[in-house]
Amino acid sequence: MYVYDEHDRQLAHERVAQFRDQTRRALNGELEEDEFLPLRLQNGLYVQRLAPMLRICVPYGMMRSEQLRRLARITRDYDKGYAHFTTRTNIQLNWPRLEDVPDILAELADVEMHANQTSGNCIRNTTTDPFSGVQDDEVADPRPYCEIIRQWSTFHPEFAFLPRKFKVAVNASEQTDRAAIQVHDIGLQMVRNEAGDLGFRVHVGGGLGRTPMVGPVIREFLPELDLLTYLEAILRVYNRYGRRDNKFKARIKILVKALTPEGFAEKVEAEWAHIKDSPTRLTPEAVAHFQQYFTEPAYEALENASDQLAEQRFANRDFDQWVSHNVDQHKKPGYAIVTLSLKKTGVPPGDVSDRQLEQIADLADEYSFGEARATHEQNVVLADVRQDRLFELWEKLRPLGFATANLNTLTDVICCPGGDYCALANAKSIPVAEAIQRRFDDLDYLYDLGKIDLNISGCMNACGHHHVGNIGVLGVDKKGEEFYQISLGGDSHHNATIGKILGPSFAREAMPDVIARLIDVYVEKRTEEETFLDTYQRIGMDPFKERVYA
C-alpha cells in the first residue's frame, strides 16, 4: 500500500499546522462562524447533534495495522472508545472536542492519515473495490490510480470551492462493481481498448441524494495517461457552470442533465483539447512510481487447501456457512479473501470499539500481511488469508463478533448513523436496522433468501445509499414524527438502477412487518434461481404493493 515520502509528510504536517491556526482563530473570534465552516468541513469536522463529528479519511479503504492501532488510541484518548465505518470507507468519531481536533490530526499525520476533504464542497475521498489487487478478473489494480487522484485532488487550488461535494470512484473488475461507480459524480471503469491499451470508461453525473441518477458515459475510452487532464477538464466545466443558486440543484448530475450528456461531453472535450498536453498529463514513469507501492505481498507458493477445507466445512456447519458467505476467491492458489462482518445484530452497522480496532490490527498482522480494508458496505476485509488458516481465523473471529455469516444477506444492512447522531437526519436509522435484524435472526432463512441489499438512510442525503438498495429505506419527517419510505429494485452494481418508491411511508414500529411482507411476496413468487432483485424485475411493483397496503 502507499507509503508517504518526505513530500507527503511535509504537506501533512503543514496541513495540521494550518488547521491548528484556523481553529485558534475560530475560537478567538478572528474567523466568523460562516468563514470557519468550509475550512472545518474540508477537514472533516461537522458540528453535530451531540458533539462535533470528525470524519477521518481512509483513502480507497486501505489501512495498515499501525494505523488501526492509532485510531483505537485516538478513540480512547479523545472520544468515547468507539468509531464508525462510513459508506465512503472513512471512519467517523462522534464525540471529539473542537479544541482537540488539531491534536487528533497531528496524531493521524504521524501514521500517514488525515481528514482532508472528507466533507465540504470539494473533491472527496476516492473509493474503489475492496478486493482490488487480489481478484483475478480485474483489468489492472485500480489503487495506483486512486492514489494519483488523491494527490491531484488534495488542496487543488482551483477546485476547493465547487458548487457542491464531488465524489470519484474507480472500478477495475469486469464482472462486478463493488465500488458503485455509476452513482458517483465521476465513475471510472478501467478497460482495455482493442489495441490492448489501458484506460478508463468515464461516467459522469451519477449520484444519490435528492435527485438520484445513474451516471451516463461521456467517454468510452480515456487513455490512462490522460486521466488527470480529463478530470481537470470535467471539474473546470463543473466549477464554472454548475448551479450555485440552489444547493439542491448544485451537484454535477443536474448540470449533465441540463446540458444533456452529449452537450456536457462536448464542453469537456473542448476544454480538454486545451489542456491535454499540459504538465498535468501523467507520464509512464509517474504511473510506474505509484504502481511500485501496490505490488504483491510476499505470497508463499501454495496449493489450494481444498481437501482440508472440505473436511472442515463438512465437520462444522457454522464454519461452512461462514466460508460460503464471508470468504471470497483469491487470485493466488492457497489464499482467500475474508470479510469481517460489522453487522452483528445489536451493534449499529459499521460501529467498532477501540478494542475491536486493535483486534482487527492484530488479525491483520497475524493473517494478512498487516493490512485491512474498509468497504463501502461498512465491513472490513482481510485480503490475503491462507486457506489452511481459515478455520483458525474463524475461531478467533467468533468471540470478537466479526464472524456473523450474513454478508450480502438481508441483515448485512448498509446504514447511516441517522438521527441518533447526525444533525442532518430526519429520522433514526440504526433502530430500524436493528429491528429488522432481530426479526430475521434465523440464519437458515436468511441464506434461503439469498442475496438482498437492504440500505437505510435517515434523510435524503442518502449516506445509507437507499436508492440503490434492492430494498431501500428512507427516513422522512412528517409533522415532527419519523416515518419510513420504502423503494424497491435499486442496484449499485454494473447494471446500476435507482429503486422505485413503493408508496406511502410507514411508522417505525411497522417496519419489520412491512419488510417481512415484502420478503413473503418474493418467497412465494420466485423461481428456483431468482434473487429478490430478479423476481422484482420480473413481476414488477404491484404484487409487493398489494401485499403491503392490503
Place this chain on the structure above:
Amino acid sequence: MPNVISADGTIRQDNWTVVARPEDGESLDLPNEPCLIPVDLWLAGHEHFAGRNDIGVWFDSHQEPEDLGERANELPVVAVNFPKFSDGRGYSIARLLRERYGYRNELRAIGDVLLDQLQFMKRCGFDAYALRPDKDATKGQDCLNFFSQSYQAATDTDLPLFRRRAS
C-alpha cells in the same frame, strides 16, 4: 483605501477604484483616479478605453474570460470579483486568463477576499489581493505560505509533484 496584499505578502495601499455596474439607463461614471470597470463595458467601449493605463476591468464570477481573451494584455489591471468567498468560479477565471490567454499584468482578487483562500488564489495566478477591510492584512504573509509545496501543477508551477519525483 483598501489594503492590497501582494503575492510576496507585502501590504500596500493604492488608489485603484472598483466602479460598480451602472443601473439600467444610467451611464458609466468614471472617477478622476485609476479605476476598474465591468469587463463587458470595457469591451463594448473598446475604442474609447484602449490604451489608457488608468483603466482596468473586473470580472464578476459568472463572466467569461473567453470574451476578453488575449486582449487582456492591453490592460494594466484585471480584477476578479468573489461575491462570496465560497464562490469558486474566480479561480478558474484566473487560471484561464493566465494560462490560456497569457495575461501578464496584475491580476487582482476583489470582493469577499479572506485570508484562508490567499494561497489558492496565488496558485491560480492572482498576484494582488484586496483583502476585506475587517481582516488583518499582516497575517497575509503567513496565509500565503501555509504550504511549502504542492501536489498539482497550476499557474504557479509547471511541475506537479509526480514530475518532480520522477526527476
